[in-house]
Amino acid sequence: MTDLDSTPPPTPHTSAEGLDAHLVIDHGTFHLDITLTAAPGDVVALLGPNGAGKTTALRALSGLAPLTGGHLRLDGAELDRTPPESRPVGVVFQDYLLFPHLSALDNVAFGPRCHGATKAQARVQAAEWLRRMGLADHARAKPRRLSGGQAQRVALARALATHPRLLLLDEPLAALDARTRLEVRAQLRRHLAEFEAVAVLVTHDPLDAMVLADRLVVIEHGRVVQEGTPADIARHPRTDYIAQLVGLNLYRGQAEGHTVRLDAGPAITTTEDLTGPAFVAFPPSAVTLYRDRPTGSSARNLWHCEVAGLETHGDQIRADLTGELPLAADLTTVAAAELDLHPGAPVWAAVKATQTHAYPA
Template sequence: MTDIDKTSTDTNTNTNADTDTDTDGTVLPVDEGLNARLVVDRGRFRLDVSLTAAPGEVVALLGPNGAGKTTALRALAGLVPLTGGHLRLDGAELDRTPPESRPVGVVFQDYLLFPHLTALDNVAFGPRCHGVGKAEARAQAAEWLRRMDLAEHADAKPRRLSGGQAQRVALARALATHPRLLLLDEPLAALDARTRLDVRAQLRRHLADFEAVAVLVTHDPLDAMVLADRLVVIEDGHVVQEGTPADIARHPRTDYIAHLVGLNLYKGEAQGHTVRLDARPEITATGPEITTTEDLTGPVCVTFPPAAVTLYRERPTGASARNLWQCEVAGLETHGDQIRVALTGEFSLTADLTTVAAAELGLHTGALIWATVKATQTHAYPA
């Protein structure tokens, strides 16, 4: 798989590349892979998302419900018409190409296998639609089932397949047409937790071998982090952040992304190691013992994990933490093998505690608590 720099839809940065022109006169590079600006108007909702991807790259679209992820995927598939922008795949214009004529394979959330056909004939359906003879299509389908470790289920109909097996048949059916763009709509959502783990690993292996572009829509951050080379986060129909999974996890820029990767996030104005927040107390973002850290100035984001928060029932005396706030317990919930505590009041944040620590503190909704975070456990970066 490859990582590529984001291609601007406003400027052609490679003067030696072949070029094309968008409907608004914007000059665009014509390369292999995906180059799209998806503009879709649906009542009061407007999707305006730019996507680029190189062959061999897996891009995951993340975002809250209603953000526009599925609309973007359906626009790529040709199931939703564009009201503006452009859609190019390997330099070919697809805007007005019917869905059935696009070199696109789709794996839907519910797989949508034909119930009356065997696994073999489900996979052979794609090649048959592209003019391949019945015997050759079935031979190709058998090979794809073998690759998916499903050869022994070739004669089984969908109702006899497990969720993981049905997912792999759907993937084989999509790949059998040799698409230049593979679209996966929540491909693991219908699986139970145990099956999901195994199928995720198998899907990662198959995507690693896929030589064209793959776009994955998911609400699960783990699926995105494991399967994708690059994440594109959409909120309210627009891209709010994109980058590698590691970069997104280290530098979230919206509350949704911070929650997704499990961090407390705040925005403010930095002056040295002090960050002034709007209508909130200050945060000291670096301890005095860290002398090699460069002072920050201007708009910044500050993050810290819930595990960095220490709670006290009484105001601590002689505490070394530079950040100390009195809060009220707004809620408690089980989070893995810990208790996640939501705090409001002077400062809103989340904290993770062991069940023993939560019991010893006697935490309950409405309880007043003191929260501290060491400056050395915070991370500040330009907003």
């Protein structure tokens, strides 16, 4: 076991300043350069496609990946050169990494023991954390006897038992089935709401991010491309990845009054009055499809398209369309059957101006 006394701990914080990080890491051909700030009590979710740099950022915060530039401060203390075991950081890994030979109680007690508590003191603290997690009756159970949701809560208790000032959660719900995920997500939201320090969550699931986080930070190619509240991100996506994440058709062009002339494609009529570079977005559910050109439609936007593909999307069918304007359209299975939709079928796609949303780029 690492000798924790060999390295002095970081300077104790004197005020609740939270996280102030500029993470710069050069790793071969990959370059990470992002800024993260959060106040105590904030839950920040890192989102992005595979290879965007989310895990690298998490490893940098934990101390497992050294910075090649920038800085890392937590509650005013410099952590850049502080080894992982001396940082006031708790981590919940995707597969939990519970010690298989230890009971749930001793798994949770491990952290306090490493921080100098006696075995008896650590077990008392661990028992209290298991009680908070609703796992008092499973204290003696080994990890193999726990369900996925129970193991997740033991891992969270183990991370919180050391009273971290920064909690890192790496895809904490990814290993759960859909039914368990719903229940544990609600429990995790409650525990994070009670957490008084900073929490940083990495996830691929937009619902996890929207439910659990106060603020989203979207990373692509090692850079922050957008950040804001879940509602703001969902309402104003600025990249194709974010638009797909929140389920919107997104286009960029030049706005002239109520018209946005797309950089590649036709113009879209909107209700907003803008001038200059702009985004315009609308949900797939706003698209109405016709096999013949409609004559009585009040929609201001009409495009001739072709069905490129069809897939089940929840209780609806999502049509992937190419042609004048590539887009996604949602419709019921009954409507898809009545329209006789199939790959290669020609269709007309209509969207009302009132169902679009334009905003400055």
